Amino acid sequence: xxxxxxxPTLLHKDLGLVKGIGFNSWRRVGSALQSIQVYGLRGVxxxxxxxxxxxxxxxxxxxxxxxxxxxxxxxxxxxGGGVNSLEDVHRLLxxxxxxxxxxxxxxxxxxxISEAAKRFGSQCMVISIDYRQHPDGRREVFTHGGSRPxxxxxxxxxxxxxxxxxxxxxxxxxxxxxxxxxxxxxxISLVSGAVGIPVIASGGAGxxxxxxxxxxxxxxxxxxxxxxxHFTEMTPKEAKRYLADRGLPVRxxxxxxxxx
Amino acid sequence: xxxxxxxxxxxxxxDSVVRAVEICGAQPLPTRTPEDLEEADGLILPGVGAxxxxxxxxxxxxxxxxxxxxxxxxxxxFLGICxxxxxxxxxxxEGGERAGLGxxxxxxxxxxxxxxxxxxxxxxxxxxxxxxPCPLFEGIPTGRDFYFVHSYHFAARExxxxxxxxxxxxxxxxxxxxxxxxxxxxxxxSLADGLKTLRNFIALC
Numbered sequence: 001x002x003x004x005x006x007x008p009t010l011l012h013k014d015l016g017l018v019k020g021i022g023f024n025s026w027r028r029v030g031s032a033l034q035s036i037q038v039y040g041l042r043g044v045x046x047x048x049x050x051x052x053x054x055x056x057x058x059x060x061x062x063x064x065x066x067x068x069x070x071x072x073x074x075x076x077x078x079x080g081g082g083v084n085s086l087e088d089v090h091r092l093l094x095x096x097x098x099x100x101x102x103x104x105x106x107x108x109x110x111x112x113i114s115e116a117a118k119r120f121g122s123q124c125m126v127i128s129i130d131y132r133q134h135p136d137g138r139r140e141v142f143t144h145g146g147s148r149p150x151x152x153x154x155x156x157x158x159x160x161x162x163x164x165x166x167x168x169x170x171x172x173x174x175x176x177x178x179x180x181x182x183x184x185x186x187x188i189s190l191v192s193g194a195v196g197i198p199v200i201a202s203g204g205a206g207x208x209x210x211x212x213x214x215x216x217x218x219x220x221x222x223x224x225x226x227x228x229x230h231f232t233e234m235t236p237k238e239a240k241r242y243l244a245d246r247g248l249p250v251r252x253x254x255x256x257x258x259x260x
Numbered sequence: 261x262x263x264x265x266x267x268x269x270x271x272x273x274x275d276s277v278v279r280a281v282e283i284c285g286a287q288p289l290p291t292r293t294p295e296d297l298e299e300a301d302g303l304i305l306p307g308v309g310a311x312x313x314x315x316x317x318x319x320x321x322x323x324x325x326x327x328x329x330x331x332x333x334x335x336x337x338f339l340g341i342c343x344x345x346x347x348x349x350x351x352x353x354e355g356g357e358r359a360g361l362g363x364x365x366x367x368x369x370x371x372x373x374x375x376x377x378x379x380x381x382x383x384x385x386x387x388x389x390x391x392x393p394c395p396l397f398e399g400i401p402t403g404r405d406f407y408f409v410h411s412y413h414f415a416a417r418e419x420x421x422x423x424x425x426x427x428x429x430x431x432x433x434x435x436x437x438x439x440x441x442x443x444x445x446x447x448x449x450s451l452a453d454g455l456k457t458l459r460n461f462i463a464l465c
Contacts, residue, residue, distance in 0.1 A: 001386065001387065002384050002386045002427055003384055003385040004384075005384050005385070040451075043451050043452070045384070045385060046384075046407075067275065070275060070276060070279075071279050073276075074283070074448065074449065074451055075407070075450075075451055076407050076409070077449075090271075093271075093308055093309075094273070094274055096273060096276045096279070097273070098273060098276070098308070098409060098446070098449060099409065118310060118355065119271075119309070119310060119313055120309050120310065121308065121310045121343065121354075121411070123381040123383065123410050124308055124409065167381045167409075167411070168381070168383055196373070196379055196380065197379055197381065198379045198381070198383050198384075219377075221383070221384065222384065251385045
């Protein structure tokens with residue numbers, strides 16, 4: 001049976017990893033290489049690495065850094081941040097990304113999704129959707145690190161991305177990000193119900209029960225988690241044990257990736 | 261130290277495979293020209309990408325005939341990974357019908373959800389159930405989880421299916437015969453069991 005994935009998210013800004021609240025108030029949380037090695041030893045399901053300042057700084061992904069990180073990563077790695085062109089996707093795949101996440105560029109140029117899917121296959125195209133919920137309940141897609149409104153509805157945009165050939169949706173609630181108050185279950189459920197591709201729920205995990213609910217109530221195939229792994233004693237392994245005890249399929253035989 | 265040629269046809273996740281082969285104690289030789297294949301003890305065809313573009317790349321670089329000769333006539337050990345496994349087929353239907361390398365009979369078709377809520381692509385960790393003895397499985401119990409990320413699968417003849425995985429019904433996750441193998445999962449991304457699979461392959465080379 002296909003397992004529910006627990007995916008630690010690593011946010012890279014300037015020279016190291018950070019974690020914020022609501023896409024703001026960034027705190028430094030260490031080095032990317034070290035984190036990847038530790039998560040490797042723990043045998044996590046997958047990692048997401050996002051360079052969150054690339055788009056706002058109008059620069060491409062830092063291919064050299066990603067190359068070095070991927071060389072130390074024997075688990076699946078999704079890379080995003082500043083991905084703007086077919087050439088960016090190509091280079092990231094070549095240096096070792098297994099999947100490439102496109103965010104702002106997917107909104108600006110939806111054709112990039114279909115071209116990349118056609119050339120590299122849908123399976124490696126992750127469309128990363130950041131959205132905010134307005135006081136009237138309406139949800140809206142934001143780009144450029146959650147700073148730029150687009151007028152797009154995340155459900156319609158997710159459906160369009162899937163139709164264009166996206167292989168997975170990484171769905172992040174901006175205001176819940178880092179708040180550790182639980183996922184936007186309704187938002188996740190609306191998106192996962194609208195597409196036939198896997199949805200990764202992101203933004204808000206405060207505990208293992210939140211992850212369980214994102215899967216069972218939200219219909220997520222995976223949950224992306226950052227703050228609680230950085231700032232609390234909670235671990236991916238315990239999270240999976242919790243989900244397993246509640247009857248969800250997870251990978252528990254997390255054998256380490258130690259090279260020897 | 262064994263030399264393992266890793267075929268670079270422009271699309272693949274070359275670095276991950278190169279690095280994993282290195283970790284497994286062999287000498288990876290990323291190669292863009294068919295002549296380099298001759299020296300190698302074993303061949304790996306990695307793969308991330310779409311079937312038609314990948315075949316076009318292999319053809320343009322002149323890999324198709326040398327590969328068929330080395331693998332089919334000279335029994336040079338061969339491992340196709342993910343799309344690399346699919347390219348071993350006679351033909352694929354992704355983006356229109358197109359001939360594959362024809363190393364193993366069968367065709368590559370899209371995964372079809374067999375139940376509501378089954379999503380395609382098949383992304384994540386899933387079990388690999390051994391059907392027949394295979395040197396790649398040495399020291400790895402049946403039913404262990406490996407990492408998959410794909411929308412198509414290799415509909416091979418039953419006697420070439422070495423392992424299956426339960427998704428969209430069930431599909432062939434390892435195919436092969438002799439020293440010719442394909443894995444739909446990514447051994448280079450499947451942590452310890454994946455690296456063990458690669459070591460088992462290298463031991464045959």
